[in-house]
Each structure stands twice: as structure tokens, then as C-alpha cells.
Amino acid sequence: MYIMIIVLKNEKLLKKLVSTLIEFELYDCTVLDGEGIENVAAQTVPLYSAVEGLFGKELVYNKTCICYVPDFDIIQRFEKVCKKDGIDFSEKNTGMLMAFPCAYYIGPKEKE
Amino acid sequence: MVNLLSFINEEHIIIINERKHEAILKKLLDACLMDYPAEKKVEIKRELIGQMKDVNLGKGYCLTHARLDAVDDIHVAIGLMPKKLKYTKGPAVQTIFCILTPHSKSRTYLSFTAHLTRMLSEQGSRKAFSSLDKKQVVAFIKDFEENS
Numbered sequence: 466m467y468i469m470i471i472v473l474k475n476e477k478l479l480k481k482l483v484s485t486l487i488e489f490e491l492y493d494c495t496v497l498d499g500e501g502i503e504n505v506a507a508q509t510v511p512l513y514s515a516v517e518g519l520f521g522k523e524l525v526y527n528k529t530c531i532c533y534v535p536d537f538d539i540i541q542r543f544e545k546v547c548k549k550d551g552i553d554f555s556e557k558n559t560g561m562l563m564a565f566p567c568a569y570y571i572g573p574k575e576k577e
Numbered sequence: 578m579v580n581l582l583s584f585i586n587e588e589h590i591i592i593i594n595e596r597k598h599e600a601i602l603k604k605l606l607d608a609c610l611m612d613y614p615a616e617k618k619v620e621i622k623r624e625l626i627g628q629m630k631d632v633n634l635g636k637g638y639c640l641t642h643a644r645l646d647a648v649d650d651i652h653v654a655i656g657l658m659p660k661k662l663k664y665t666k667g668p669a670v671q672t673i674f675c676i677l678t679p680h681s682k683s684r685t686y687l688s689f690t691a692h693l694t695r696m697l698s699e700q701g702s703r704k705a706f707s708s709l710d711k712k713q714v715v716a717f718i719k720d721f722e723e724n725s
Contacts, residue, residue: 484695487688489578
């Protein structure tokens, strides 16, 4: 079993991503609203806030998806389908996908 | 991932020459429920009156579906029409997917529709479905499943 985390920076791709997660039967995926560290810094640390204003940088938000995936090959196939559908995590502004083995899990595993 | 061929075979693909909504739906439901005894089929159809919902997927495809517990699994029928028809709101359609699903299979159904819509966006889908050739349609789905 693996934990897969996707940080989607380009929120325009969310619809496609969610559809693909459902297609892969990853129903227990949780989608969270996220914010880039620069945003948080600009909002909480006065020094960064001033710098942020100087460069006029846009605020960066994201969607973070967390789910468990039974097998590693599902993650590989998922990434391949995402890429085919225009969600290429190797591109700069798409976001990132990471996965790691899950050492301990308690929760539902059934598909239905 | 669900495999479309687990739910679709040549028997479930029908040619529709009818041009009226009710007659088309009747034919699709007959194909969808072909494995049920006649009495059960009548009972299910009665329950389905007014429940079928149409979703125009664009590009000539339409989905007509309902959730009901009188069926034990997801049942699919595909109607291929020789000419496009104004079947529901939106653009004219030429291929109709009729799907019945029990509530207990809601998640599988979601995956099925997600997978189906991706297949329909593949190159060559329109050509396969408008060919009116059941074998060609099944071959297209098989190719999609093997290579996607």
C-alpha cells in the first residue's frame, strides 16, 4: 500500500485530475485547499510582505490530494494517464506528485 | 480501474432506426435488461418511468441513465443510429449509452462513466461508433482498454 500526495498548482487542471482519480477508483481521496509558502510568508512576516509588494508577485494557491493506493503500478499508470490528459507533473507550473510506502493503515479498503 | 468490456459486449450494442425518444428508450432498455425474465423486465421498466435522465455529452454522444435497486449490477446498452437525432437538449446525437445501476454500485458507476468519457475523447471513437458495426465498436473499446 502507498500514500500518494498530489499538489496541483494549476487549478485549471483540477476537473481532469478529479475525474482521473475517480476513474482509478481512488474514492477515498481527500482534496484540500492549499497555499504556497510564499503566500503564507507574505501574509504573516512583515519583511516578506514588503518584498512581495515590491515584486508584485501573484498569490499562489493549490489543491492538495491525499489518498492511499493499493499498488505501485496503479500510481505509474495514473501518472501516465494524467500526462496523456495534459497533466504533466514534470512541467514547471503543474504541481507535483509523490508517493511512498504506507507503513501503517487503519480504515476502509473496500471499493464500494 | 474498471474495464468497459466487463459491462459491454456485442449483444448490448444495437442499431436504432427509431426516431422517437420513447421508442428509442424502450429498445435500449430491452437491450439493457436482456438477461432478466420477461416479468421482471416489465416490473423494472414500470419503476423506471420518468426516472431516466439524459446527459448530452456532446460530439454526438448521449448518456441516458438511472439508479434503481431492482437491478443487481450495472447494465449497459449502446444504441447506434444511422443519422444524428435531436434526442435531448444540446447538440444532435448519434450514439446513446443507456446505463442502469443499483445504488450499491454508485462508485463503480462513477469510475465507469469517467473511463467511458475518456474513451469517447480518444481519436477514432467517432469513426468507430458511427460505423454502425458492432464488431468495430467492440474492437475500438478493446484497443482502448489494452493501450490506455
